[in-house]
Amino acid sequence: MDYFELTEFGFDCDTFVPKIIRLLSVYPNPSQGVFLLKNLNEAKLSGKLSVYSSKGNIVYRDCNFILQPNQTDKIDLSHLGSGSYYLCIVSVDEVIRERLVIVK
Numbered sequence: 035m036d037y038f039e040l041t042e043f044g045f046d047c048d049t050f051v052p053k054i055i056r057l058l059s060v061y062p063n064p065s066q067g068v069f070l071l072k073n074l075n076e077a078k079l080s081g082k083l084s085v086y087s088s089k090g091n092i093v094y095r096d097c098n099f100i101l102q103p104n105q106t107d108k109i110d111l112s113h114l115g116s117g118s119y120y121l122c123i124v125s126v127d128e129v130i131r132e133r134l135v136i137v138k
Contacts (some may be wrong), residue, residue, distance in 0.1 A: 057130060058101075060121065064135035067112030069121075073101040081125030085111060085134065088118050099123060111136060 056080065059072040073079045083099035084092055093114055101107055111119065116138045123130040 057128070058132065060122070060132045060134065064137045066138060067114060067136050068108060068110050069108050069134060070108055071101060072106045073103055076103050078102055079123070079125065079130075081123050083109075083121070083123045085109070086120045086122065087114075088120075093119065121123075 044103075054087050057075045059070075059074055061070055061072075061116070063069065078100065078132040080098075080100040083096040085094035094109065094111060096109075111134070114136055116136050119136065121130075121132040121134050
């Protein structure tokens, strides 16, 4: 088997590494049902906010969700039982998904 020595490498890895930008902070998680959402983006975050049960049922919805830059808002899911839920915010540009855990 022949081997060769690689002396140059003309591949720019930076162009293929996706930038991971966390646009939303959800805390405390887990909680007893009250979650704070903070917009970490420099632009307004707006769209439809939905929370789904682990069975896929919508348990909470805000069709006119708006969160200004660095603003914090609260969603109260304390009427729901313990378990995993899935937050989904659909805006014009993106879809943000977060797992929420309620512990009673």
